[in-house]
Amino acid sequence: MLVEKNCSLQPFNSFGIAARAQTLVHVRCVDDILQLLAHEELGRGPFFVLGGGSNIVLTGDVKAVVLKMEIKGLRLLEDTPQAWIVEAGAGELWHDCVRWTLAHGLPGLENLALIPGTVGAAPVQNIGAYGVELQDRFESLDAVDLATGQCFTLDAAQCGFAYRDSVFKHAPSQPTANGGLPRGMGLAGRAVITRVRLRLPKPWKAELGYLDLQRRSAETGIAQPTAQQVFEWVCAIRRAKLPDPRVVGNAGSFFKNPTVTPEQCLDIIARDPRVVHYPMTDGSFKLAAGWLIDACGWRGKSVGKAGVYEKQALVLVNRGHGQDSVTGGEVMTLARAIQTSVYERFGIRLEPEPVVV
Known part of the structure; x- marks a missing residue:
């Protein structure tokens, strides 16, 4: 468990806002979380989970213990007649995950290309773009209860997905008598996502319902694009409309x-x-x-x-x-x-x- 004190958060938020964390913990595996929770001083919290920092506005220094999620790993977990199941560590960059799936012949995430942030943050926001939302490609996730250290798994229904919303954006209700994690409760500040599993359906078909993609199809004369072509169209559209946070915060x-x-x-x-x-x-x-x-x-x-x-x-x-x-x-x-x-x-x-x- 790597801990930094009085750490600048400016490199860790895509807006480039200058702010500092009193304590920042680099989380590279589940054991790092468990060690943190067992720590006499730091384990008391409160905690703030930081992924890619692409969806936050820092209005001052952060007093909560910042958990910088850096858990890596990408693998094909299961290949069934109905779908490919891909597992990714919460610290993987989302766009890198999309590129990895396509490079390994696993289409289905191409409409979600170039969305900034990490895999672990994707279910929190239920990210979406160009006619596809994360919930459309979600299988399950693993997380740790920051109050008890309990590891648990949630499926799509338990995540409570809605438009740019999930159970991870809502405040917790009262815990059970034994301090356990009630299902269906808000998990904001209570749980940290460690791994995410994505379900990429078979047979694959291009999702071209979005107007910008229809225009690209008409302009190129490609009525049935490959997943790689859709990926390239989405990247080009996003780059034309949106600033690169590495250049403009x-x-x-x-x-x-x-x-x-x-x-x-x-x-x-x-x-x-x-x-x-x-x-x-x-x-x-x-x-x-x-x-x-x-x-x-x-x-x-x-x-x-x-x-x-x-x-x-x-x-x-x-x-x-x-x-x-x-x-x-x-x-x-x-x-x-x-x-x-x-x-x-x-x-x-x-x-x-x-x-x-």
Whole structure:
């Protein structure tokens, strides 16, 4: 178990916000977690689990014990007539996992290419892009209860997946009498994911329901692309729209796409027919948050060193550098101003995606 004191978190968050952790523990195996929990001082917590740092906004130094997840490993666990089951360590970069599966002839994750962050963070957020969500490819995960040291496994139903949501984003309820882990409870701050298993269905077929992919198919004349071709299309689309966090600090899409009733959607269309909207299977409509923000005139604007990306209004960026970086306070001030203007114009409350720490 490797422990660092007064450690800079700036290299460990994709926004590049300057903040420090009083204590940072590098977790490279399950035994590291168990040693930490047995530690007389550090084992008391509280704990903050840090994956790739791609979905957080740090508003100050972190007093909780930071668990930097670095558990590695990628393998084909099972090959059945129905699916390939792939297992990945929580510390693997998600995009590296996608590339590994394709390199080993295991298609199914290509629509989720180039999403920043780690494998362990993917179920927490139920990441999704271009018509596919993690829950569509999920088998199970292993985790450790930080209160008891108990190792346990959850399937998809127990993870409580929803749009950019899971049981790992909700506060715990009261534990059982013996201190055990009740099923169905919120696990935010209570559990740390160590390994994830993904189910890649057979036979494979390309998921091309997303408009940008349909356009690529039409432009190239390829009606039945391979998984590798879909992967390359998705990477090209994302690179054209989204800034590389290694160059421009950001946390990816900052707001969730809001869902509205058919009546609300018709009302907004009546006021602005150009609004980008998508019908959902339950009869509701999903609106493009980036379009709403853009319609309110925020594209390219800044508050302090926090800005709205010029190519995609859904992305907030760091216009500072190094120690002169944006602060978490500036990011959240900009976010709240955007929320207010969108609500005043459209009557819709945008919900941030990143975790604010």
